[in-house]
Each structure stands twice: as C-alpha cells, then as structure tokens.
Amino acid sequence: MRIGKDLVAATATPLVLGILAEGDNYGYAILQRVNDLSHGELEWSDGMLYPLLHRLERLGHVESSWHASPTGRPRKHYRLSRSGQAAFAEQRRQWSVVSAALARVWDDRGPGAALALGGA
Amino acid sequence: MDDFSLDDQVARWRTAITAHRAISSDDADELEGHLRERIDALEAAGLAPDEAFLIGVKRIGAVDDLSREFALEHSDRLWKHLLEPRTTSTGRRTILTAAGFAALAALLAKVPALLDSDAGAQAFGGGLVSVSNAVALVLAALGGYFAVTRRAPIAAWASAALAGAVLVAAVNLYPFSPDGMTLPLAVAHAPVALWLLAGIVFAAGPWRSTATRMDFIRFTGEWFVYYVLIALGGAVLIGLTIGLFAAIDVDATRVAQEWILPCGAAGAVIVAAWLVDAKQAVIENIAPVLTRAFTPLFTALMIALIAVGLLQGGLDTVDRNLLILFDVTLLVVLGLLLYSMSARDPLAPAGWFDRLQVVLLVSALTVDLIVLIAMLARIGEYGFSANKTASLGLNLILLGNLVGAAALQTRFALGRIPFATVERWQTAYLPVYLAWAAVVVLMFPPLFAYA
Numbered sequence: 001m002r003i004g005k006d007l008v009a010a011t012a013t014p015l016v017l018g019i020l021a022e023g024d025n026y027g028y029a030i031l032q033r034v035n036d037l038s039h040g041e042l043e044w045s046d047g048m049l050y051p052l053l054h055r056l057e058r059l060g061h062v063e064s065s066w067h068a069s070p071t072g073r074p075r076k077h078y079r080l081s082r083s084g085q086a087a088f089a090e091q092r093r094q095w096s097v098v099s100a101a102l103a104r105v106w107d108d109r110g111p112g113a114a115l116a117l118g119g120a
Numbered sequence: 121m122d123d124f125s126l127d128d129q130v131a132r133w134r135t136a137i138t139a140h141r142a143i144s145s146d147d148a149d150e151l152e153g154h155l156r157e158r159i160d161a162l163e164a165a166g167l168a169p170d171e172a173f174l175i176g177v178k179r180i181g182a183v184d185d186l187s188r189e190f191a192l193e194h195s196d197r198l199w200k201h202l203l204e205p206r207t208t209s210t211g212r213r214t215i216l217t218a219a220g221f222a223a224l225a226a227l228l229a230k231v232p233a234l235l236d237s238d239a240g241a242q243a244f245g246g247g248l249v250s251v252s253n254a255v256a257l258v259l260a261a262l263g264g265y266f267a268v269t270r271r272a273p274i275a276a277w278a279s280a281a282l283a284g285a286v287l288v289a290a291v292n293l294y295p296f297s298p299d300g301m302t303l304p305l306a307v308a309h310a311p312v313a314l315w316l317l318a319g320i321v322f323a324a325g326p327w328r329s330t331a332t333r334m335d336f337i338r339f340t341g342e343w344f345v346y347y348v349l350i351a352l353g354g355a356v357l358i359g360l361t362i363g364l365f366a367a368i369d370v371d372a373t374r375v376a377q378e379w380i381l382p383c384g385a386a387g388a389v390i391v392a393a394w395l396v397d398a399k400q401a402v403i404e405n406i407a408p409v410l411t412r413a414f415t416p417l418f419t420a421l422m423i424a425l426i427a428v429g430l431l432q433g434g435l436d437t438v439d440r441n442l443l444i445l446f447d448v449t450l451l452v453v454l455g456l457l458l459y460s461m462s463a464r465d466p467l468a469p470a471g472w473f474d475r476l477q478v479v480l481l482v483s484a485l486t487v488d489l490i491v492l493i494a495m496l497a498r499i500g501e502y503g504f505s506a507n508k509t510a511s512l513g514l515n516l517i518l519l520g521n522l523v524g525a526a527a528l529q530t531r532f533a534l535g536r537i538p539f540a541t542v543e544r545w546q547t548a549y550l551p552v553y554l555a556w557a558a559v560v561v562l563m564f565p566p567l568f569a570y571a
Binding site: 027028045046047048050051054069073074075076 | 146147149150151153154155156157158179180181185186189190
C-alpha cells in the first residue's frame with residue numbers, strides 16, 4: 001500500500017517519540033521498529049530519519065549520546081527528555097482526537113462503509 | 121567484482137556526503153554506522169557485499185536529497201563558525217589541556233632569555249643560543265601536549281625527549297666560535313629535528329606506519345595555516361596596542377618585543393595544534409583549495425627560475441644569494457607537495473592536478489640540479505666549508521627525494537601504480553630529514569672545528 005507522503009511526514013514525529021518512550025534507542029533500530037510496528041507498510045528513507053532526530057534534539061525533546069556498538073563502532077543513542085515526554089503526551093492526545101473523529105465518520109456510514117471498504 | 125572492497129566504497133560514499141557542508145563529520149559517522157548495519161543485515165540475508173552496498177546506499181537516499189534535508193535542519197552549518205559551544209565534558213577538558221600547555225609554552229619561551237647573561241643583543245631579549253633554547257622548550261611543550269592528548273606510550277615520549285635533550289645539550293655545550301657558521305647552522309637545523317621528534321610522540325606508537333606519518337604531515341600543513349592566521353591576527357593586535365599606547369605617550373614597543381611577541385608566538389604553537397584537532401571540518405575545505413591555487417603558481421615560478429639559472433651566465437659563477445633563494449624555493453615546493461599529498465583523497469584516480477604536479481616535480485628537479493652543479497663548482501673553487509657542505513647535503517637529499525617522487529608521480533599519472541605508493545615514498549623519506557638535521561647539529565661542529 002502506498003501511503004501518502006504527507007501522512008508519512010505527519011506520523012513521523014509521534015512514531016519516533018513513541019518508540020523512544022519505550023526506551024533509549026539508535027537510528028537503525030528505530031527504523032526497524034517502525035517497520036515492525038507498521039507490518040512493513042511504512043518505509044522511511046533511512047536518511048530522512050536523522051534530520052528529524054536532529055530537529056527533535058534542537059527542540060530539546062530528545063538527548064543524544066555516543067556509545068560503542070557490539071562491533072566496536074561508535075553509535076549515537078537517543079532518549080526522550082522531560083520536554084520530549086510532554087511533547088509525546090501532547091501528540092497522543094491530538095492523535096486520539098483525530099482517530100476518534102475518523103472512527104465515528106466510518107461507523108456512521110453503516111452499510112455504505114462496508115461497500116467503500118470493498119466488502120460484499 | 122573481484123576488486124570490490126567494502127571499506128573503500130563506504131569511505132568514498134562518506135567523502136561524497138561530507139562534501140556537502142550541511143553534513144558534519146559527526147552526522148557522517150552516524151550515517152556511516154547506519155549504512156554498515158544495513159549492509160551487515162543484507163549480507164546476513166544472503167546478498168553479496170557489493171549488492172548489499174548498492175542497496176544500502178539507495179536506502180539511505182541520494183546524496184543531494186540527504187544533504188538538502190540536513191541543510192534544512194542545520195542552516196547554521198552552511199557558514200562554519202569557528203567557535204561552536206562545546207558543552208560536553210570531554211570538549212571542556214580538551215580546551216583546558218590546550219590552554220594549560222599554551223600557558224606553559226609561553227612561560228618557557230621567556231625562561232632562557234631571563235637566564236641569559238648577555239641579554240639585550242638579540243631581538244627577543246637574548247643571544248642566539250637562548251633563542252634556540254626557547255624554541256626547543258616550546259617544541260618540548262608541544263611534545264608534552266601530544267603525549268597527553270594522544271596518550272603516547274612511555275617509549276614514544278621518553279625516546280623523543282632523550283633525543284631532544286641530546287640535541288639541545290649539543291647546541292649549548294659545544295664550544296662554538298662566535299663568528300663561525302656552525303652555530304647558526306645548528307640553530308637552524310635543530311628545530312627541524314625537534315619537530316620530527318615531536319612527530320614521533322604524535323604517532324603515539326605506530327611511528328613506522330605510512331598512515332600515521334601522513335597524518336603528521338597533514339597535521340604540519342594544517343598547523344602552519346592556522347599559525348599564519350593567528351600570527352596575522354596577533355600582528356594586528358600588537359600594532360594597535362603600540363599605536364594606542366603611543367597616543368598617550370607611553371612607549372610600548374619594548375614590552376611588545378620582549379614579552380608579548382615571544383609569549384604570544386609560543387602560546388600560538390599550542391593553540392594552532394589544538395585548532396587542527398578541534399576544527400578539522402573547517403580546514404578540510406580550505407586545504408584542497410589552497411593547494412590547487414598555489415601549485416600552478418609555483419610551477420610557473422620554477423620554470424622562471426630555470427630560465428634565470430640558465431640565462432645568467434656560467435653555472436660556476438652563480439651569485440650566492442641566488443643559490444640561497446633557489447634552496448628556499450625548493451623547500452617551499454617540497455612542503456607544498458607534501459601538503460597536497462596529505463589533502464588528497466588517496467582513492468581518487470589521477471587527474472589534471474596530478475599531471476601538473478609531475479611538471480612541478482620535474483622543474484624542481486632541474487632547479488635542484490642547477491644548484492648542485494653551481495654548488496660543486498663553488499666547492500671546487502673555495503673548498504669545503506660548513507655552510508657549503510650543509511647546502512650540498514641538503515640539495516643531495518632533495519635530489520634523491522625529487523627523483524623518486526617524479527618517477528612515481530609520472531607512473532601514477534599514467535595509471536600504472538596506486539597513489540599509496542607515491543605516499544609511501546614520501547613518508548619513508550621523513551627519517552632521512554631527521555637524520556640529516558641531527559648530523560648537522562651533532563657532527564658538523566666537531567668536523568669543522570666549531571668554525
């Protein structure tokens with residue numbers, strides 16, 4: 001399924017914040033997690049993740065530190081800061097409102113909704 | 121593809137993305153780590169290394185898109201500020217170490233002059249020997265800075281310190297005759313030897329490795345550029361200070377000459393060394409531009425020198441000052457060549473610039489031959505003296521270097537040998553300079569009866 005560019009861009013920040021809320025992480029693993037969470041539907045270009053992480057760092061929502069990976073290469077790890085946790089909570093609220101509204105629109109359709117979804 | 125080397129390809133990809141100023145070397149580290157993990161995962165899934173590399177690079181994104189995204193985010197990077205606030209603790213520690221050693225160097229620079237008995241004769245408030253000692257002490261401080269920041273093993277800095285002490289002792293203890301040339305020769309050659317000994321401390325262990333020696337050559341070139349920048353700024357500062365104090369009828373020239381100038385020059389040695397490490401990304405953009413700008417100019421100069429040398433009459437009556445000028449130009453050209461070599465990506469194929477360097481090398485070789493012939497003629501006429509022998513030795517050494525370098529560079533420009541061979545020739549030649557400088561300091565004075 002091709003998901004629209006704008007939708008992918010809009011969901012990028014809440015997804016990354018949510019993944020970091022699960023625990024400290026680094027770039028490649030974050031991408032893997034996005035892939036897992038969306039069952040392969042969301043494919044981010046690898047290089048687009050890092051400017052996003054840097055923007056979040058500039059805004060103060062995440063903090064970074066360098067650690068050594070198991071292979072010995074230096075690796076940059078990210079974690080949520082206090083303001084990042086607040087930002088994540090805010091994003092959750094906003095998305096809950098939006099998805100509740102969408103769910104209501106689909107439910108209200110009744111039988112027509114089944115038609116629109118390609119059902120019998 | 122049997123010649124595919126993953127490390128080489130990743131390094132070239134990395135050079136491509138860091139060419140865009142929006143992507144700093146830290147970002148490049150991050151992206152490179154990511155790329156390598158992606159490649160490892162793909163190889164584990166069964167792909168060949170070159171396939172994994174291609175897919176990994178495509179996944180990361182085209183270089184232009186990548187740098188555009190980074191530029192949007194880091195618009196402040198497109199003009200590199202020399203002083204970024206480094207609030208991490210290691211950054212602060214490095215700055216404190218550098219500041220400490222700079223202060224130490226500034227203090228040590230004045231110690232020989234203060235201890236000297238016949239002060240007042242020279243510009244910095246001391247005799248020729250105390251100037252030499254001051255330079256030696258400042259270079260010792262630089263060696264100490266290397267030992268601390270690069271964590272040199274004891275064997276490295278102890279042997280360098282011992283050799284340096286022997287050289288300094290020779291300059292101080294030999295009974296030089298005050299009008300002779302052996303003392304100025306020793307004083308001129310000692311810093312060269314001491315700088316190369318500091319290079320041994322810089323290597324912090326693998327002093328035989330080509331890569332480490334190339335690193336030191338690169339460091340020397342970049343240090344020189346930063347030092348010149350600081351010196352220009354310092355000159356403006358001192359000039360303004362003297363002018364300001366003159367306006368209120370206070371003569372500040374003596375204080376400036378005897379205190380500000382030597383202490384500033386000494387401290388700047390360490391500060392420039394710190395800047396080379398701390399601000400690598402800045403100089404990486406300047407070095408290739410500088411070498412590309414100056415190499416054609418120096419090639420033209422060399423050709424002009426050859427014309428002058430051949431047109432001004434017989435080679436046995438060459439003016440002595442002209443010979444000195446030729447020698448100085450040759451040394452500058454050698455420095456420029458070494459610097460270009462260190463600033464060059466070793467994996468890039470031969471281009472117009474490398475072919476131009478062949479021309480430069482051949483013309484420098486011709487100038488060297490002219491000087492040698494003239495030198496031999498003068499020695500034949502006036503006999504061996506310390507000055508002439510030192511000059512002869514230097515020119516012979518340069519001849520050896522230039523012959524090898526010209527031959528290798530030609531073969532590289534024709535695509536027969538890799539650039540690594542050209543590099544290895546120059547780095548293998550470094551001990552020759554050290555040995556020659558040590559010979560001039562230690563063995564010339566007794567050989568020429570300290571005259």
